[in-house]
Amino acid sequence: MRLPDSQLAVLDAANTTDEPTVDRLADETGLKSASVTGAAFDLRDEGLVSVEETTDTDAELTDEAHEYLDDGLPEIRLYRAAIDAGADDEPVSMGQLIGASGLGGPQVDIALSNFARKGYGVIDSGDVTADPDADPDVDPEQAALESLAAGDSVDDTDLLDQLERRELIVQSERTVRTIQPTDEGTAALEAGIEVAETVDALTPEMLTSGEWEDVEFTEYNVEADAPRVEGGRKHILRQTSDRVKDVLVGMGFKEMDGPHADADFWINDCLFMPQDHPARTHWDRFALDVPGIQDLPDQLVDRVESAHRNGVGDDGEGYHSPWSRDFAEAVALRGHTTSLSMRYLSGFAGADIDPPQRYFSVEKVYRNDTLDPTHLLEFFQIEGWVMAEDLSVRDLMGTFEEFYKQFGITDIQFKPHYNPYTEPSFELFGTHPTTGELVEIGNSGMFRPEVLEPLGIECDVMAWGLALERLLMLMYGFEDIRDVHGTLCDLELLRETEVVY
Numbered sequence: 423m424r425l426p427d428s429q430l431a432v433l434d435a436a437n438t439t440d441e442p443t444v445d446r447l448a449d450e451t452g453l454k455s456a457s458v459t460g461a462a463f464d465l466r467d468e469g470l471v472s473v474e475e476t477t478d479t480d481a482e483l484t485d486e487a488h489e490y491l492d493d494g495l496p497e498i499r500l501y502r503a504a505i506d507a508g509a510d511d512e513p514v515s516m517g518q519l520i521g522a523s524g525l526g527g528p529q530v531d532i533a534l535s536n537f538a539r540k541g542y543g544v545i546d547s548g549d550v551t552a553d554p555d556a557d558p559d560v561d562p563e564q565a566a567l568e569s570l571a572a573g574d575s576v577d578d579t580d581l582l583d584q585l586e587r588r589e590l591i592v593q594s595e596r597t598v599r600t601i602q603p604t605d606e607g608t609a610a611l612e613a614g615i616e617v618a619e620t621v622d623a624l625t626p627e628m629l630t631s632g633e634w635e636d637v638e639f640t641e642y643n644v645e646a647d648a649p650r651v652e653g654g655r656k657h658i659l660r661q662t663s664d665r666v667k668d669v670l671v672g673m674g675f676k677e678m679d680g681p682h683a684d685a686d687f688w689i690n691d692c693l694f695m696p697q698d699h700p701a702r703t704h705w706d707r708f709a710l711d712v713p714g715i716q717d718l719p720d721q722l723v724d725r726v727e728s729a730h731r732n733g734v735g736d737d738g739e740g741y742h743s744p745w746s747r748d749f750a751e752a753v754a755l756r757g758h759t760t761s762l763s764m765r766y767l768s769g770f771a772g773a774d775i776d777p778p779q780r781y782f783s784v785e786k787v788y789r790n791d792t793l794d795p796t797h798l799l800e801f802f803q804i805e806g807w808v809m810a811e812d813l814s815v816r817d818l819m820g821t822f823e824e825f826y827k828q829f830g831i832t833d834i835q836f837k838p839h840y841n842p843y844t845e846p847s848f849e850l851f852g853t854h855p856t857t858g859e860l861v862e863i864g865n866s867g868m869f870r871p872e873v874l875e876p877l878g879i880e881c882d883v884m885a886w887g888l889a890l891e892r893l894l895m896l897m898y899g900f901e902d903i904r905d906v907h908g909t910l911c912d913l914e915l916l917r918e919t920e921v922v923y
């Protein structure tokens with residue numbers, strides 16, 4: 423019998439190795455695991471080996487677990503401190519024990535909940551009693567962590583699941599293949615097998631020399647494990663933004679666009695934001711050191727200034743605070759895309775604004791915020807407005823319900839809010855799918871007369887700004903916005919997440 427050398431090596435090693443798994447055979451033969459698997463399938467097709475598949479669970483320790491390897495699980499540290507303080511005799515205050523144990527931060531809660539769960543003692547109105555018979559030296563969770571750290575396996579699946587719930591390990595499943603020679607395989611080995619040279623790639627030289635006619639080609643193995651190729655793909659934020667645009671277009675909206683850096687007039691003045699409003703100070707705004715934008719529509723500027731100074735209508739009240747045209751012309755990065763809504767509603771953008779109208783944008787905005795799990799310095803806003811006669815808050819809520827439903831979000835909550843430019847105003851909240859926490863996802867309201875009158879609009883306009891990244895959080899369950907942006911991003915999440923249409 424003749425076999426390609428890799429198959430012969432695998433058959434030979436499988437015959438002499440205890441527990442001939444693919445990994446072991448790869449060690450024995452010096453072949454890559456994928457080649458061993460490939461050879462094994464070929465040998466199986468020849469009836470020379472059997473391939474048995476089982477799934478094995480790998481458990482990997484998290485960083486938190488590594489900390490506990492040295493110091494002991496927090497509940498064990500608490501128990502030791504309790505014994506040292508004599509809590510097996512009489513109750514000792516929790517505060518004292520926590521101090522003595524050196525536990526801090528989230529570890530305190532972890533210690534307390536697991537202490538009771540594992541029967542190390544009882545905690546009652548702030549006092550701790552320790553069970554003298556408990557023995558932390560045989561704590562199964564600690565022992566399991568130590569075994570795993572030493573590279574040994576732990577068979578108790580309940581225990582492993584418990585450690586996973588505590589986020590001390592991450593379990594993953596993999597297929598383990600065991601390759602056993604059949605009787606035919608052993609017989610063939612005993613009878614002696616010749617090496618058949620096979621060629622796995624055709625070269626130009628082989629073609630010109632004609633050698634290709636005489637060689638034996640390696641069989642194509644479509645079942646072999648192949649390396650995973652990470653191709654480029656569209657970012658989930660972009661994919662979701664495209665989806666949002668489709669949904670809004672489907673709801674009859676037209677798209678707005680306009681400058682990222684704009685005159686404060688469009689960003690704030692038109693919105694009846696007083697010029698001394700905190701959001702307009704240099705703390706919050708990304709001001710640009712460039713000449714102001716002078717070609718603002720003069721009549722509109724006058725009407726806006728008048729609304730700021732004197733209010734609108736017969737009994738209107740303005741701000742009686744300073745207003746300067748220079749500030750209105752000053753350029754900053756837009757902190758919201760409501761600047762686009764103002765450009766469109768004023769007619770300045772050149773689009774049709776006879777009611778009824780609906781417009782939207784999904785565009786970037788810039789805020790001088792502090793970076794944290796829910797805030798970025800630049801993010802995408804889903805801006806929108808509807809202009810029509812007799813709009814009510816019901817229309818606003820109904821629009822959001824219809825919109826968010828397209829993304830599987832059906833439990834929107836509304837809370838009253840304040841914006842200088844809308845009355846009434848509502849903040850929108852959704853429930854985070856994994857933490858269950860309420861997450862603010864947007865801000866909305868009906869534009870006030872102080873905004874609409876200078877723009878010359880006589881009907882109602884309802885409007886909103888929703889955060890695209892927060893929508894993404896609710897859809898895909900990540901907790902830190904930095905998982906999808908920047909150097910801390912979670913590549914696994916970005917690679918695996920399917921944006922479902």
Ligand SMILES: N[C@@H](Cc1ccccc1)C(=O)O
Nearest residue numbers: 758760865866867885886887
């Ligand atoms: N501009 C508001 C959103 C909003 C737009 C229009 C009306 C009401 C609210 C924000 O950024 O939070």
